[in-house]
Amino acid sequence: MIDLRQTPEYANYMSSIGWIVSSIGRSASGRERKTYAYIRKFPIIGSFIKIQRPEILREKEIKLIERLSKKYRVFQIVIEPKYTKHCTLIAEYGFRQSRNPFVPSKTIHIDLTKPENQLLKEMHHKTRYNIKVAQRNGINVKPSENIKGFSEFWQDCAIRQRNMFLSQKKEITALYKAFGKNAKLLLGFKGKKLVSGILMIKTKNIAYYMYAASSDKGKKLFAPTLNAWEAIKLSKKLGCKIFDFEGIYDERFPLKSWKGFTRFKKSFGGKEVEHPGAFTKFRFPL
Structure with missing residues (x-):
């Protein structure tokens, strides 16, 4: 199932609050779903780019992200993979685990079926x-x-x-x-x-x-x-099919302030779902 952050509506939302929206990875035939990348420009120091919960992430997409980073003089790249299987590839390209995910790394799913x-x-x-x-x-x-x-x-x-x-x-x-x-x-x-x-x-x-x-x-x-x-x-x-409570306390990336509402969300049942978190890479914005 496609994550919220990879929908056209969310891309429109990000654009409306000042982010540059770019798409990468779509095949010429259009059969593969494009991946949205979100870029924020900062005066003098360059730009920040984040790619959140992409459905497809291969060597091809990583290289396109690198190319996009050069275009916008990016000083930091953040990728938040949807699947654990993508982590090895990300690490091979010099990304390191961040202590601070931008989207919740752990959540509760209620099975609406x-x-x-x-x-x-x-x-x-x-x-x-x-x-x-x-x-x-x-x-x-x-x-x-x-x-x-x-x-x-x-x-x-x-x-x-x-x-x-x-x-x-x-x-x-x-x-x-x-x-x-x-x-x-x-x-x-x-x-x-x-x-x-x-x-x-x-x-x-x-x-x-x-x-x-x-x-x-x-x-x-x-x-x-x-x-x-x-x-x-x-x-x-x-x-x-799923009701996503969009974030609970994650022991891997602890935020004490999340413990209270986590008890509330867990009380509705469902199952806990973990995501890999955020991976970051710094570069000279040249």
């Missing part, structure tokens, strides 16, 4: 209970197109709860617009008060839990649990 009652059964018993508690607390989760309201709500929660002052409103809005009908926004309300929300992005077979937020009041009412369950149900209804 299973019936709803089976998905509920595979959750932690407290998660099933908290869904009912949220419903009894009067939490109402419904679809919305108010991306401006959600981006402001997400940013407010990030500032209050995590002291995260760097704004993500532009990125949230741009992602929603780039994916169009495949961007689904589910908001949780207590009466008329917004208390939780999830921005979910859908590709052909996978639904991604991209941005989520809840107020302190919403957490006390278990709104995030009901919100996530409604997102899972909607993904299944839309024909997705």
Whole structure:
């Protein structure tokens, strides 16, 4: 299944927030899927390039990446392979494992081909209970197109709860617009008060839990649990085969701040999926 980062919609999103988008590796017949590379220019020092979760990565693609790096005077190349089998080739071309992946190196996949009652059964018993508690607390989760309201709500929660002052409103809005009908926004309300929300992005077979937020009041009412369950149900209804929680704590690249929401995500069941992480190579931007 093609990763989110290798879709035309995601390429449009990256372009809209200031990255140069280049494609490599497509055959003349067009039978092979092209790989997107994302380039950011910096004054004086050159450019940075990243290639994330490519479906195909051979010697041919590595050489094309090197050629692209010369064209844009790249000082750092980052490749985040989808498959472990690609790591040996990357290492042969001088790439080294990075301690800081740009996309989550470990995640949870929920198998949406299973019936709803089976998905509920595979959750932690407290998660099933908290869904009912949220419903009894009067939490109402419904679809919305108010991306401006959600981006402001997400940013407010990030500032209050995590002291995260760097704004993500532009990125949230741009992602929603780039994916169009495949961007689904589910908001949780207590009466008329917004208390939780999830921005979910859908590709052909996978639904991604991209941005989520809840107020302190919403957490006390278990709104995030009901919100996530409604997102899972909607993904299944839309024909997705996998619900990707898009990141949990990875012991290989530890971020302590991820432990809290990792417990929440794991409580929904599913299986843990690991990716190789990021590999980086520095070069003189000549």
